[in-house]
Amino acid sequence: MLEKPNLPDEKIIASLQVEYGLRIQQVTFLPLGADLNTAVYRLAAEDGAAYFLKLRKGPFDETSVALPKFLSDQGISQIIPPIPAVTGQLWGNLEPYKTILYPFVDGRDGYAVDLTSQHWIDFGAALKRIHALELPPALIRHIQREIYSPQWRQDLKAFVERFERESFNDPLAAQLAGFMQARSQVVLDLIDRASRLARSLQSGPAQFVLCHSDIHAGNILIGDDGALYIVDWDNPILAMKERDLMYAGGAQFGSRRTPQEEENLFYQGYGPARVDSAALAYYRYERIIQDLAIECEQIVSRSGGGEDRKQAFHYLTSNFLPSNAIEVAYQWDHAPR
Known part of the structure; x- marks a missing residue:
């Protein structure tokens, strides 16, 4: 906060x-x-x-x-x-x-400092070790398993419908409603694509590994000595490895590198991997949907000018910018639009 x-x-x-x-x-x-x-x-x-x-x-x-x-x-x-x-x-x-x-640990997160080539390689190597670990039963039984829940999709669709019919006195909520109304077709398309991919993944076999689930730039800490740390383990999950792999090349780092450059460096550390393109597309869509739903809730459920609400609006709108999360997700998913 x-x-x-x-x-x-x-x-x-x-x-x-x-x-x-x-x-x-x-x-x-x-x-x-x-x-x-x-x-x-x-x-x-x-x-x-x-x-x-x-x-x-x-x-x-x-x-x-x-x-x-x-x-x-x-x-x-x-x-x-x-x-x-x-x-x-x-x-x-x-x-x-x-x-x-x-x-x-004195340092800055991945939004405040660009990861070097070595940081990306170290990031990939660390994540590979995490994905390869065998967890003790005492831990496994307390970690949630992926079920491809529709909850965030339902929440976001409800906001889209609410913005179409409701007026808001709060200036920031009114600004949000107008912004989302103008982009409702894109948002509904994201929800539809994620729903179709979720049904496909639910019906097929999958190997689950331990995933952090939230490794965006804010949860990568670069120490003043150059060391890299993965922080904030509030939401671990047993899921397909693509749950974490989606972040490299997914416009989640505000990086000056292209998505391809991020992926090339990351996989130097992670090693050869057969990536499920449907799973990667699903998780990129689902992450965008979750973020939009959470940010809508933060803005609409409160009033006033608080910095947290302003930040939520900035985060929400940034998803729609060129070369950002939505555009990158569409580029990876080759289904017709």
Whole structure:
């Protein structure tokens, strides 16, 4: 989130002393990310150590911390594991939040810095290791499996229909409605294509692997020392590998490289792979649909000028720009338009 939650810093400091045994000297809110249920901070301890604190509100899945700990224990250096609380569990409590603590890594995300050729290669190599892992049953049973749910498609279609019949007093919501009305045929076509591909994938055999599911540029951290990290394991899923492969070359990095250049470098690290073109097309469409539905909800369900709403509108409209997510998805999918 971009706006600091209504939570006094003193409460955070007191909670961390109880939950983690830390004496925190300074708390700095970081306006990062599009998730309205997550706030993040940089913490400075009295001993000079720096920490990254995530406050998670709402439903909390323990897998989001247990999985990165497991991946780090397997020697995957691109994963930053959470720091255990004094109880040994990988989170603490600060109602209505869960507190998740990490060592602070100085760096910038993939939107703020262009990935080098070596970063793309390292990214591919790390993802290959993750996809090849055998997970213990205790983890597998808590990770969702791909079911090609129509939920996001239904939600977005409902917004398209709502924008056609409803007027909005809020200026940003009214601007959104006009923007989406002008592009309703494109949006409905995306929904139709994703639905047809989902039915096809559901009826065929598929090999599922562990997928991060959300590896856009904002979840790639480049340390000041040049190291690459894959962060934010809130939504892992067992799915076809294309669930993650869609990001390289999918206009998800704001990169100066062409999609083909991204893919060429990525697969140098990932290695030879037989890519299911239907699955890749489905996941690219579905990601766009999910983003549009979430951003519509963020804008319509709230009012006022908040930075989170403005950012949501910027993200939504950027999907329709030349050479961005929608155009790239259509280029990959060779079905007639």
